[in-house]
Amino acid sequence: MKKMLNILIVLILSSSMLPLAFADESGNTSNDIEIDAETQQQTEIMNCSVGAEIRLLQLEKAITKNIIKGNETVSVLKDLDYNATELEAILAELEFLLWNVQEADPNATDAVQVFVDLKSDAKELTEEFKDTLKAMLDDKTLEGLRERIRLMTCEQVQNLTKKIENRIRTYNRNQLHRLYGFLGDLNNSFLEGYETGNITKEQVKSQIGKIVNNMTKEKRNQIFSELKMYRIRTRIKSTVCVENATHNFTVRKQLRIQNRLQYSKNAQSPEDSQVRSEMQHRMENRLNDMGSSGSGSGNNGNSGSGSGNGKQNGGGGKQ
Amino acid sequence: MSNKILGIIVGLILIFSSILVIRVLTNDSEDTDFSQNQDYSPDDLLSEIDESLLDENGEVEIGEMI
Numbered sequence: 001m002k003k004m005l006n007i008l009i010v011l012i013l014s015s016s017m018l019p020l021a022f023a024d025e026s027g028n029t030s031n032d033i034e035i036d037a038e039t040q041q042q043t044e045i046m047n048c049s050v051g052a053e054i055r056l057l058q059l060e061k062a063i064t065k066n067i068i069k070g071n072e073t074v075s076v077l078k079d080l081d082y083n084a085t086e087l088e089a090i091l092a093e094l095e096f097l098l099w100n101v102q103e104a105d106p107n108a109t110d111a112v113q114v115f116v117d118l119k120s121d122a123k124e125l126t127e128e129f130k131d132t133l134k135a136m137l138d139d140k141t142l143e144g145l146r147e148r149i150r151l152m153t154c155e156q157v158q159n160l161t162k163k164i165e166n167r168i169r170t171y172n173r174n175q176l177h178r179l180y181g182f183l184g185d186l187n188n189s190f191l192e193g194y195e196t197g198n199i200t201k202e203q204v205k206s207q208i209g210k211i212v213n214n215m216t217k218e219k220r221n222q223i224f225s226e227l228k229m230y231r232i233r234t235r236i237k238s239t240v241c242v243e244n245a246t247h248n249f250t251v252r253k254q255l256r257i258q259n260r261l262q263y264s265k266n267a268q269s270p271e272d273s274q275v276r277s278e279m280q281h282r283m284e285n286r287l288n289d290m291g292s293s294g295s296g297s298g299n300n301g302n303s304g305s306g307s308g309n310g311k312q313n314g315g316g317g318k319q
Numbered sequence: 320m321s322n323k324i325l326g327i328i329v330g331l332i333l334i335f336s337s338i339l340v341i342r343v344l345t346n347d348s349e350d351t352d353f354s355q356n357q358d359y360s361p362d363d364l365l366s367e368i369d370e371s372l373l374d375e376n377g378e379v380e381i382g383e384m385i
Contacts, residue, residue: 042379058379069384122381129384146385165375172372179368201375208368212361224359227367 033249035116035242043112044238050171052106054164055115060101061160063122067094068157069149070129076145082136089278090129096260097121112241117252169195176204178230182223183211254290257283 045051070091077084097118104114134142173195180186190207193199212220261283264276 038380045373054373055379058377059381062379062381066381066384073385119379119381126382126384130382133385142385146383149385168373168375168377172375175371179371201372205365205369209361209365212364212368215361217358220361220364221357221359224364224367227364227371231367231371 031248031250032246033120035246039116039119040238040242043115043242044234045171046112046115046241047234047237048171048174049107049111050167050174052111052115054167054171056101056104056106056111057160057164057167059115059119059122060098061157061164063094063098063101064160065153065157066122066126066129067091067098068154069152070094072149072152073133073145076148077136085274085278086132086282087129088275089282090125090132092264092275092279093260093282094122094125094129096263097125100256112238113245113252116242116245117249117256120249121253121256169197172201179208179227182226183208185211250290254287257287257290261287 042055046055070087074084074087074091077087101118104118105111108114137145173191176191176194177186180191190199190204194201194204215223261280264280264283
């Protein structure tokens with residue numbers, strides 16, 4: 001009877017281990033984060049430097065657009081005699097972030113981590129701006145402002161758009177070069193035409209469609225398998241990079257804020273002293289919150305942005 | 320009495336091992352949804368090609384300010 005009882009206890013203990021079989025293997029700690037599916041998918045092209053450059057430029061464009069819209073909003077609020085210091089402080093932080101993105105190196109080994117970190121900062125600051133504004137204005141005024149800035153653009157954004165389009169064409173050209181290698185029908189002048197913008201993506205797809213339709217079943221299956229295998233390999237590489245980017249996320253974030261705070265204290269920034277002190281106050285509050293929650297205290301060796309370019313931790317450069 | 324307990328233990332072992340086996344098999348089938356022996360239509364291949372190319376107007380979304 002005693003033996004049976006022992007076996008029963010062992011079984012109960014074993015069954016308590018069962019949830020481990022279902023557990024997520026990532027072993028997340030309080031310093032780590034879950035990265036959303038959209039960001040994960042965006043990092044899939046970052047295995048090559050052109051892909052990394054595209055994502056960093058797209059992030060730069062998104063932040064630039066938001067800064068322009070934010071500045072216009074602040075200007076309208078000031079005309080209406082609102083105190084917009086808090087909004088200006090958020091915009092000043094977004095400017096720091098923009099410099100960090102501009103300085104990020106797409107060739108660095110930690111480019112994915114830098115992208116994930118800076119995109120997360122950009123989303124957070126945008127959300128803060130939105131929430132702060134929402135607390136200041138009623139729905140009708142907000143709608144009026146939204147309409148006013150909806151189609152706002154500027155030369156800076158247009159230049160970025162052109163630059164991104166060019167880089168995407170280069171990326172697609174490289175993909176097509178590999179694909180034509182599988183098809184066994186390489187036409188370099190056609191590819192160059194696409195890269196320079198003389199041939200559209202639709203024209204390229206239509207030409208490939210003709211080749212595919214005249215292909216034998218075996219050849220089609222073979223190319224499909226090659227493409228699929230390539231995509232799986234790329235996805236695995238990207239998953240590893242994203243997995244690495246999730247570790248010590250909070251520690252890196254704390255370090256970024258510390259560096260931006262330090263930079264804002266040292267640099268002769270263009271914004272007025274009230275905005276700068278509000279910005280520093282916000283950063284200090286966030287650092288205190290992170291410190292008190294204990295999430296930033298466990299610096300286990302991978303502090304900062306990692307070993308690649310290390311630039312994102314800098315205050316971001318314009319002296 | 321001891322037969323009853325033994326029965327319960329054997330039952331529990333069976334249930335746990337079945338759960339684990341099902342779990343492992345489901346994982347395997349999720350990972351291998353593409354098989355080398357399958358035939359693919361021109362549309363399948365074209366859609367795979369399309370997925371390997373980037374949209375020239377694609378953007379990174381960080382949310383709206385208002």
